[in-house]
Amino acid sequence: MEMLANKKVLIIGATGGIGSETAKLLKQSQANLFMTSRDRKHLEKLADELEVPKDQLFEMDVTDSRQVNEVADAIHAKADQVDILINASGIGILKPIDKLTDEDFSHSLDVNLKGTFYLLRAFVPPMKESKKGMIINLPGVLGKVPMAGAAAYAATKYGVNGLTKSVREELRRTEVRITNLYLGGTDTSFWDEIDMPVNRKKFVTAKEAGRAVWFLCQQPNSGVVSEMVLQPFNHQAI
Numbered sequence: 508m509e510m511l512a513n514k515k516v517l518i519i520g521a522t523g524g525i526g527s528e529t530a531k532l533l534k535q536s537q538a539n540l541f542m543t544s545r546d547r548k549h550l551e552k553l554a555d556e557l558e559v560p561k562d563q564l565f566e567m568d569v570t571d572s573r574q575v576n577e578v579a580d581a582i583h584a585k586a587d588q589v590d591i592l593i594n595a596s597g598i599g600i601l602k603p604i605d606k607l608t609d610e611d612f613s614h615s616l617d618v619n620l621k622g623t624f625y626l627l628r629a630f631v632p633p634m635k636e637s638k639k640g641m642i643i644n645l646p647g648v649l650g651k652v653p654m655a656g657a658a659a660y661a662a663t664k665y666g667v668n669g670l671t672k673s674v675r676e677e678l679r680r681t682e683v684r685i686t687n688l689y690l691g692g693t694d695t696s697f698w699d700e701i702d703m704p705v706n707r708k709k710f711v712t713a714k715e716a717g718r719a720v721w722f723l724c725q726q727p728n729s730g731v732v733s734e735m736v737l738q739p740f741n742h743q744a745i
């Protein structure tokens with residue numbers, strides 16, 4: 508896929524279900540991948556499989572703004588700017604309001620919302636300067652519609668929606684694309700610890716979600732895909 512060949516693409520949360528499937532497709536399209544995870548070993552295993560050079564791997568926790576800034580500085584020193592930033596990191600704590608602890612709520616905010624803020628603050632400036640670039644976020648349908656048991660998660664993802672759309676307003680005079688992909692239930696390890704009756708067999712597969720992200724990386728020159736929704740047939744919330 509010529510459009511993606513040699514494009515510098517940074518995947519945050521590259522070892523996750525959606526992140527890793529996206530990475531595989533982007534590699535097949537000859538993108539120049541940069542990848543992050545908190546788990547160096549897991550990241551190196553994926554990088555070996557995809558033949559991503561070790562100096563393009565970064566151990567990073569998105570809740571630590573210092574780490575995010577250091578990774579951004581290292582990448583910008585090496586590559587000027589990334590062409591595409593994909594934020595595939597995130598956690599889901601899904602519990603009814605009376606069961607949510609302070610820790611659950613704070614941790615959800617730290618990873619999903621503050622993490623996105625730290626990433627945008629670190630990676631938008633060179634894009635703004637060059638007036639080019641693309642940022643793909645995964646707020647999920649719960650960034651747009653409510654669901655019982657999703658108070659903490661939806662609060663963070665509605666926040667991501669407001670945050671990213673406001674940044675889009677700041678970039679109006681540029682050709683920086685901000686794209687939000689609203690996925691419904693997708694079968695990844697995201698759901699492993701969630702105590703909720705769901706039928707994962709009917710979910711969108713991680714491969715198809717990765718394909719959606721890969722597709723969004725190939726936007727036409729003359730326009731921007733600002734939103735896309737992909738959800739299971741049996742749970743069309745939007």
Ligand SMILES: NC(=O)c1ccc[n+]([C@@H]2O[C@H](COP(=O)([O-])OP(=O)(O)OC[C@H]3O[C@@H](n4cnc5c(N)ncnc54)[C@H](OP(=O)(O)O)[C@@H]3O)[C@@H](O)[C@H]2O)c1
Binds near residue numbers: 520570
């Ligand atoms: N699965 C779904 O049904 C669904 C639906 C809509 C939207 N989404 C969104 O899609 C994104 C990816 O989810 P997924 O389904 O692929 O889940 P996943 O398989 O659990 O992957 C989540 C990723 O987030 C990373 N992560 C978690 N905490 C982090 C932290 N503090 N700092 C840096 N990275 C962190 C993990 O990386 P390490 O552990 O390697 O650091 C992992 O790679 C999330 O934002 C999620 O909210 C998922």
